[in-house]
Amino acid sequence: MAEWLYEAGIGEARAALVERGDIVEMAVERDNERGPRAGAIVTARLTRKADASGRGLVTLADGATAQLTPVPAGLTEGSALLVEISREALPEGTGVKPPRARIAPHGARPAAGPDLLARITASGVSVRHISRGPDLLEQNGWSEALEEAASGIVARPQAMLRISLTPAMTLIDVDGAGSAADLAIAGARLAGETIRRFAIAGSIGIDLPTLTGKAERQAAAAALDAVLPQPFERTGVNGFGFLQIVRRKVRPSLPDRLAADPLLAAALALLRQAERATGHGALTIQAHPAVIARIESRQDWLDMLTTRIGATVGLREDARLAISGGHASRSQS
Known part of the structure; x- marks a missing residue:
């Protein structure tokens, strides 16, 4: 039976959908994320009418900007309006791609978008809140999956994936041994599972082995369809083994978040480890100076850790x- 595991950690919330001992979906939500969440209804002012792309710009109440599409005809610059965030801000290299918005539905009122807990609760699958005690996330492979998302390498006996983030799309290269037909099927299946697990969305390209036969190409595409839930659109597998998928992107994927700020990811993972360090007495966190500096910059994190461990x-x-x-260790075993 499927079950969501939810952990309100220090600096971030974490969730994993577990089925038969495997994490099939996972997500994190940081407490310092920029801009409103998807689904938020916020007040705004039109800053720029639609350009050649059909998108306008609005300034939100907090001073941030968002792309507006479509821009209603007759709306003048400076007009106040109510908008719904349709896509959150996305990391892009060293910068940030602004959120997207649309005119809010008639009768809507300002409201925050659903947080991670609200979203998984709305899925209809049971949610188990976890804290100290048995580390159910680790028991189901949380850290290993995070390392795969951070490194972009997902290796299984049947196939290996290399995930590359680009401004245009996420690229997944499939490699491995065996016949091209068998590798294509195994790689397509693993790619579909990985896309779901890491919430990869937007435009996605999968580079499978070159396949000459139509039946082989159809079998590879069917293997992906069997493990990746709708909604999404895809092309067929072409003769060069390339398959493109488009999934609606409303927030950063897990690889997006980890790549955007590796120091933050390391600091938060270390705080999670510190909270669960075994033993008694004072706790010592030892890490690279840049990671220590990131933790030191957030006294609220340290205060929360002190409260939770009582030391x-x-x-x-x-x-x-x-x-x-x-790593983290206690002074007494």
Whole structure:
């Protein structure tokens, strides 16, 4: 039976949909994310009418800008309006792509968009709230899946994926041994599972082995269809083994979030580890200086950690450690 595991962690909330011991979907939501969530109804003012792309610009109440599409005819610059956020701000290289908005439905009132907990609750699948005690996320492979999302390497005996983020699309390269037909089927299936697990959306390209036969190409496409839930649109597999998928993107994927700020990802993962460190007495967190600096910059995180573990927390820099190589230990075993 499927079940959502939900953890209100320090600095971020985490959720994993588990089926038969496997994480089939996962998500994080940081407490410092920029801009309103998808589905939020917010007041705005038209800053720029539609350009050649058909998109206008609005300034939100917090001063941030959002793309507006479509722009109602006759609306003048400076007009006040109520908009619904249709896509959240997205990381793009070292910058941020602004959110998208549309005119709010008639009769709507300002409201925050649903948070992670609200979204998984609305799915109709049971939600189990977890905190200290047995680490159910780890038992189902949480850290391993995070490492795959961060590195872009997803390896299984049947196939290996290399995920690359580009401004235009997410590219997934399939590699492995065996016949081209078998590898294409295994790779397409693994790609579909990975797209779902990491909430990859927008334009997605999958590079499968070259397939000469129509039946082989159709079998690979069917393998993906069997594991990736609708809605999405896709092309067929062409003779070069390339398949394109389009899924509606309303918020960053897990790889998007991890790639946008690796230091933040490392700091939050380390705080999770620190909260669950075994033993008693004072807690020491040892990590790369850049990670320690990120944790030190948020006294609220340290205060929350101190409260949750009931002990003092010390931070120790170690430049020999990799960004993701930090660890936490208690003074008494």
